Amino acid sequence: MTKTATGGHPELKMVNPTAAAIDIGSTMHMAAVNPDACDTPVRAFGTFTQDLHDLADWFKSCGVTSVAMESTGVYWIPAFEVLEGHGFNVILVNARYAKNVPGRKTDVSDAGWLRQLHSYGLLRGSFRPEAEIATLRAYLRQRERLVEYAAAHIQHMQKALMEMNL
Template identity: 40%
Template sequence: MTNIAKLRTGEAVFSALYETAVGIDVHEKKPVACYQSSLFGDGELKTEHRDFGTTQQQLEELTAWCKGLNPDIILFESTGVYWVSLYEKLEQSGLAPDKVAVLNGRDVKAVRGRKTDWADAKRLTEIGRYGAFKASFIPSKPIRDLRFMFRALSALKKEKQRVVNILHKLFTCSGLRASQVFSDIRGKAATVLMNAMIAAAIEEAKFSDILQQMDIVAGPQEALVPKNIAIMMFSENPAKFFPYTQVDIVIYPKGKLQDPSNFIEVPSIKGPIDSMINQVMAYLRTNIIKERVIKPGNQPESIRFFNYPYQALEEAVVNSLYHRSYQSREPIEITIEPDCIRIINYGGPDHSLTSSPD
């Protein structure tokens, strides 16, 4: 018997259905688990919290922790698809299906008040001990795999039809009424014929004509030279032609003004423009952009936001690389401080300005 609330008129007492339970608050990066034990007739409640990761090894550690405690019931919500790998690990460990319950978030709405991952894990554990839950139906592994493959096949068929529709529209816009000749424009005969037509068109076009149409070369036909944009986009080492074509990232853990001597230099990022953009964004996404989750008390869904919006940072990085003077021998500098990110590029002179006093 467990005393959970005292009222003015007396004492409300509820019987727990299970002596032990584990509740797991599932997340993309950090599942939080709570274990509670209260033997019938004892009255003493023992609680333990643990944080885990989401790699295969860390999920195996979570599974081993659960098996070592041997609770009567294990509960977690069906959050997105994050619960699937955890459920399969528990299933593979040999736990009986009736000892693992996956709950719909709508059925276990949190009460009002301050919400944390630990509090949610504890709430799931209490729901499990009192048996106040309705477990979702989870089919066996073969059925789940079959459902996954069927849904994937259905999605691929829809994607194929979407691409065919786009292809048909492109042909029609270019004056090719392929649908009037072929019943299926992606059939064998249509594919062979159109591939041959495209290959013939490419062979007829000169490579120099293609470069000129792309506007990445200049000069007379017999002495074409690449434009700067061609070197920046297609050369493996643009710094050979434009020194210091690179991005330098410097981190000031305590701030540049507060402690300028304390900084961390990231190895310079070099290469074609598109490669530098991808490398910079990969570094920022992995090391700088952090996700925060807030769980409002009046709704089951969590609110997720980031310290820096990825799209805004990407736009700033792209602009800094495209809109700069490559005649200036200065790298693009990205300084990262606790409260801000500064991106500095050295642009060329404003051509609208003249030396005339007017």
């Protein structure tokens, strides 16, 4: 009986060479593109709207078509919408799926690792409804909050009237 070699991995085929990735943060986003497309493949961008448009312009100049982003909070929403508005195919990746590999301790290496995983088609995007549905959901949630706040304010007024014996 012959012994089979373990640990050998077949050659992975790059599915998306024009992939990019962003490690989303509250004050800074680290973005990575294919090292063949740019002299500086990893850059930091701010979180303001103009910074996000600059990020989209940089991606276009590097020939990017698809972007994977990783975020644990709500900071991804403006970046997602701006990039989608610029015509990129954007996916949001759950941080748990990409963080389980040891050795990456900085945002720069995280962004590069995400880009590499995305270029090989190894990342799965979270569900994100279409823009019109997301807008409708935001309106409905805001309305629900306002109705709840109105009920609480009515109770406060009733309590004040009772305390004044009116």
